[in-house]
Amino acid sequence: MSSAPEPLADADPISALREGDAGRTDEALAILSRVFGYDAFRGDQAAIIDQVAGGGDAVVLMPTGGGKSLCYQIPSLLRNGTGIVVSPLIALMADQVAALEGVGIRAAYLNSTLELHEAQAVEQQLLAGELDLLYMAPERLVLPRTVQLLQRARLALFAIDEAHCVSQWGHDFRPDYLGLSMLAETFPGVPRIALTATATEATHRELTERLHLQGAKHFVSSFDRPNIRYRIEPKNSPREQLLRLITTEHEGDSGIVYCLSRKSVETTAQWLSDRGIPALPYHAGLDAAVRQDHQERFLRAEGLIIVATIAFGMGIDKPDVRFVAHLDLPKSIEGYYQETGRAGRDGLPSTAWMAYGLGDVVSQRRFIDAGEGGEQFKRNARSHLDAMLALCETVSCRRVQLLRYFGQDLGAENCGNCDICLSPPTTWDATVPAQKLLSALIRLDRERGQKFGSGQVIEVLLGRENERSTQYRHEELSVWGIGQELTEKQWRSTLRQLLARGIVEAEGDYGVLVPGPHAGPVLRGEVTVELAEDRTPQRAARGAGRRPGGASRAAESLEPAQRERFEALRAWRTSVAKEKQIPPYMVFSDATLVGIVETSPQSVSALGTVSGVGAKKLAEYGEDLLEALHAAE
Structure with missing residues (x-):
């Protein structure tokens, strides 16, 4: 920042600014400088603030770390009354309020953690006009008693944070968000701003409709996070791979590690701790007090790692998370983007790393097929997974593909800050191996009436005898041993990529393999199958590549x-x-x-x-x- 006014003598920047007669834009800039310490708005911030401060509604799609909170905090300070912030994050409201108080903003929260007398005190502050911002969860806001309370108060605006939670097809659907549609009718003169960091075009349309914001002005910022380096590598001893990432690139840094199951969360956190890496588990199965303690320790400590399921992270405002790692495949690009977006909120260099393998593909498809929900829900889940697999298996810039999913164009072929751009993969013609694999699936089914998972199919292709091949006389099949030009590791890589492209599918509880919807043209030789060679991560000795002085x-x-x-x-x-x-x-x-x-x-x-x-x-x-x-x- 190049310049700033001298500090106010009374260190009360807001009251002093409100005494001025500057225009709205100048006043907003003055608040930005005096209260938050920045001298210029970024992207659409100024236009959003002007829209809401002027009494207009807004729908804001902006990446994590893009400065969404300023888009409702500053209008709340510019307008008369209290800004009501709707958030699903009860566990984080105390920290959010403390951060605002730390810069001189009068803030409070109303949620179930307060004692009756504490809640009553906050309500009196609201009615007395002594609050700039008040946080509450959607389930509390829609209560008749709360509505009546708000009708007695002077309100500056409603800010609906994490607005994608209203989407019933989204990954973070919260039923209580549906009740927020009443705000338009009950408080017609109060501007509303809905904000999210995760929304496809379909989710964008849905949240606009469900929140009755059809007349709002829409602001869609670029979803690009250029400071984050995206890396996805083949899963091969994933915990060891994670340890190398931490010790060679992020020693002493705070990070989040995502795992699919609660058991994996606990064993991974213990495994890291046993190796001298400070780590804590977090999942919905832990006692609520333990979860709260681990979350608070993560927010307050330097260099602590949290190992978690997707139950952790929404609304985490810790700006110095230097890496987010996935040891299991996320279910969707929306989830992946939101989770990786928790790295580098301060704009400094950070890493989004994932270890991904054949088992991830099979297990995720099995979860969808065996899960509850109607066929439409499952089709939607398969579509999300297919897009996630395409990102994992792309041979072109990951950032370009990621942004394209959200309907945006990077404007370049390469970002220069993902593993594909930094180390382009080698591709090879896998048409014949793909045909051999499909032939093996067909022969096993037609001649033996059998379907197997990846392990036995690869054994047949390699011509390796085992108990099952002997029992079912697989050596008599014409496809026995026809795939010996590839190693087992190469076959697993090939199969993983064919699954991602729909040339092969895994079905049923046991993940048996069958020809996929795109198998026909491959078998007939009508298309060429180009696959990427797996890139083996360079093994680094413990401590190699550390930054000077740690x-x-x-x-x-x-x-x-x-x-x-x-x-x-x-x-x-x-x-x-x-x-x-x-x-x-x-x-x-x-x-x-x-x-x-x-x-x-x-x-x-x-x-x-x-x-x-x-x-x-x-x-x-x-x-x-x-x-x-x-x-x-």
Whole structure:
């Protein structure tokens, strides 16, 4: 940030701004600078704020880390009354409110964690006009008593966060969101803004219709997160692969590891802990108090890893998550995008990594076929999975394909920051092997009346005897041993890619293989099957490739001496956060600390020009931070 006003004497930036007579845009910029410490809006932020502050409705699609919260926080400060924020994230409301209070905004929440007298106190603050923002869950908002309370208060706006939760076809559907349609009729004069970081064109249309926002102005930002490096590699001892990622690229960094099952979550967290990597489990089967404790420890600690099911992460506002890893295949691109988007919210370099194998494809298809729900629901789930598999098996830029799924064009063929762009895969003509595999499936079915999973089919192709091949006389089949030009590993890679393309399918509880809907043209030789060779990850010795001094990846752009000062500021920040019992990022983010180290301010006034240093934080931390910085020089 190039410039900023001198700090306010009373460190109360909001009340001072409201006394001014500047235009709405100038007033919004003044709040951005004085309260939040930034000197310019990004992307559509200014237009969104102007729309809502002027009393208009808005639908906002913006990536995680794109600054969605400012789009309702600043209009709430510009308009008379209290902004009501609808959020499904009861467990995070206390931290969200603490973060706002940390920059001088009067905020509170109403949810089931409050005692009766505490809730009544918040209600009185609302009615007295003493709150800028009030958070509540959708199930509480739609209660008649709450509606009556809000009708007695002066309201600035309604912000419907995580608005994709209203989509019944989405991956995060919350039935209580459907009741929010009443806001349009019950509060006709109060502007509404619906926000989400995850929405296909179909979900976008659905949330607009269900929330009665047909007359709203729509803002669709690019879903691109250029600071995130996307990497997907063949699954081969996935925990060892994860350990290499952490020790060689992200030692000392905070990260999230996603697993499909609760058991896998617990065993993986224990496995990492046994190897000296601080890790905690999180899943819906844990006691609620344990889950809350693990979440709070993750938010407050530096360098802690949370191993979780998809039950974890929505609304997590921790900006310094440096990597998100998947040890199992996500069910959809929407889920994958939202989960990986929790990395690098501060804009600094981060990694989205996944280990993906043949078993993932088979198990996910089996879950869909065996799951509850009608045929339409299953078709929708298969469509989501097919898109996810296509992303995994693409031989072109992953970012281009990811953005195309959300209806956006990167404007280039390559992003330069995914594994495909950085190390293009080698492709080979797999038409004949694909025909051999399909022939084996057909012969086993026609001549033996049998269907098998991948293991036995590969054994037949390789001509390797085992108990089942002897029992069923598979060696007498014409396809016995016809695939010996490939190794077992190569066959598994081939089969995984054929499954992803619908040339082969896995069906039933046991995942038996059958020709897929696209098998015919392959068998008839009408198409060429081009597959990618599996890229074996380079094995690195423990500790190889570590950043100098073990510094966080957030500081990789800094010179060695600057890295030392950055780590000293992180240590100062940790001690302040512990004293105040708040997460370290609520003091200052990694990005702000990097900016401080790069500019090396020599006065409180100069410190106020650094991006992310608002008036209240400058008044509260300025002198102590400068002392810590100078002590490290």
